[in-house]
Amino acid sequence: MTVDDHALPPVGVTTEVGRLRTVLLHRPGPELTRLTPRNNDRLLFDGIPWVSRAQEEHDAFAEALRSRDVEVLYLADLLEETLGSDEARELAIGSAMESLHLGESLRAYLSAMLFDMAPDDLALSLCAGLRNDEVRHPSPGLVSSLLADDDFLIDPLPNLLFTRDSSVWVRDHVTITSLAMPARSRETQLTELVYRHHPRFAAVQRLHGWDREYVEGGDVLLLAPGVVAVGVGERTTPAGVEGLARQLMSGGIATTVLAVPITQDRATMHLDTVCTMVDVDTVVMYPNIADGLRALTVTTESPAGTPATELELRVTRAEPFLHAAAAAMGIDELKVIDTGLDPTTAEREQWDDGNNTLALAPRLAVAYERNTQTNRRLEEAGIEVVRIAGSELGSGRGGPRCMSCPVLRDEV
Numbered sequence: 369m370t371v372d373d374h375a376l377p378p379v380g381v382t383t384e385v386g387r388l389r390t391v392l393l394h395r396p397g398p399e400l401t402r403l404t405p406r407n408n409d410r411l412l413f414d415g416i417p418w419v420s421r422a423q424e425e426h427d428a429f430a431e432a433l434r435s436r437d438v439e440v441l442y443l444a445d446l447l448e449e450t451l452g453s454d455e456a457r458e459l460a461i462g463s464a465m466e467s468l469h470l471g472e473s474l475r476a477y478l479s480a481m482l483f484d485m486a487p488d489d490l491a492l493s494l495c496a497g498l499r500n501d502e503v504r505h506p507s508p509g510l511v512s513s514l515l516a517d518d519d520f521l522i523d524p525l526p527n528l529l530f531t532r533d534s535s536v537w538v539r540d541h542v543t544i545t546s547l548a549m550p551a552r553s554r555e556t557q558l559t560e561l562v563y564r565h566h567p568r569f570a571a572v573q574r575l576h577g578w579d580r581e582y583v584e585g586g587d588v589l590l591l592a593p594g595v596v597a598v599g600v601g602e603r604t605t606p607a608g609v610e611g612l613a614r615q616l617m618s619g620g621i622a623t624t625v626l627a628v629p630i631t632q633d634r635a636t637m638h639l640d641t642v643c644t645m646v647d648v649d650t651v652v653m654y655p656n657i658a659d660g661l662r663a664l665t666v667t668t669e670s671p672a673g674t675p676a677t678e679l680e681l682r683v684t685r686a687e688p689f690l691h692a693a694a695a696a697m698g699i700d701e702l703k704v705i706d707t708g709l710d711p712t713t714a715e716r717e718q719w720d721d722g723n724n725t726l727a728l729a730p731r732l733a734v735a736y737e738r739n740t741q742t743n744r745r746l747e748e749a750g751i752e753v754v755r756i757a758g759s760e761l762g763s764g765r766g767g768p769r770c771m772s773c774p775v776l777r778d779e780v
């Protein structure tokens with residue numbers, strides 16, 4: 369198939385706050401019904417969500433975006449369309465079948481079974497997983513006889529909901545991230561498949577990849593055109609930030625990368641759990657860490673176009689994040705909205721993703737309604753807050769920013 373690049377919808381993101389035009393979401397589906405009290409920790413959920421209510425909350429989130437002229441793409445639709453291609457289907461099945469739990473006979477049987485599925489059913493099995501008792505093997509072999517009925521042959525992916533983490537657009541390139549937790553590592557095989565094989569993205573250049581050093585999208589903040597902050601902690605590793613910095617600079621996509629160490633902790637798993645942008649020069653930040661956050665500034669003198677592995681990187685000593693960020697952005701000051709909350713309230717609302725806002729435009733952001741005090745402070749600071757319900761969605765520990773991957777934003 370030849371693709372006329374000019375006919376493809378535009379893509380590209382240079383900042384966190386340019387008017388949002390197109391966003392990639394994942395409506396929570398049957399993969400959430402797989403969560404039980406026995407597996408929720410391993411699958412990175414802090415509770416067992418009420419699935420239909422989570423879907424209602426998510427539909428309201430999507431509607432809040434659409435009503436503000438944002439085009440909403442759904443990952444499941446893109447995946448299903450992608451799986452119409454035999455090449456994509458083979459790759460998808462091949463990577464899902466790599467699990468060492470399967471053994472040769474079961475792997476061969478399952479591969480054939482998946483290959484015969486219609487694209488929608490295959491997409492469903494890849495996202496919601498497949499249990500041993502859901503496979504009607506005419507003569508079960510050794511492995512399926514020994515596994516329990518409710519053992520997964522393909523693990524479910526309940527964290528697909530958090531599309532922020534599995535790909536990041538930087539200018540007109542898409543970064544395929546590499547997710548650190550075993551429960552999520554297969555997600556980026558699917559996003560890579562979509563970006564590689566879906567006609568909508570045929571002209572897009574990809575960076576990084578699911579099998580490279582760990583980098584998660586929730587750690588990546590586009591502070592200003594060419595200036596990218598990357599959290600380093602529980603998920604993104606030091607090698608991950610170096611790898612990403614090299615590719616961004618080699619491609620001339622960024623000139624400065626700030627590596628921002630964050631506490632290796634569930635509550636602060638990504639940089640965007642403690643800091644998000646709500647205006648071109650303003651962030652909302654978890655007050656308990658605002659003063660302590662530091663950054664190393666990474667630049668290069670090597671010209672763009674130098675192969676990523678050959679770039680000479682220059683790295684400063686760690687300094688306060690707000691200073692380093694303002695300097696890199698070329699502004700006098702990166703303002704922090706002081707939520708002014710007492711440490712206990714701040715801790716409670718941070719846990720419930722109060723700092724995880726999604727900017728729809730400068731000074732217009734989506735936030736969970738439950739964080740009443742943080743939202744009130746945002747409004748007092750002049751930020752218009754679009755409130756959404758998240759009592760069920762939040763059980764996966766992610767807010768509006770985590771649940772959205774901007775594909776197109778206006779420049780500011």
Ligand SMILES: NC(=O)NCCC[C@H](N)C(=O)O
Binds near residue numbers: 413527637765
């Ligand atoms: N950017 C984000 O902070 N994403 C939230 C991810 C939550 C998910 N349950 C996880 O632990 O990876």
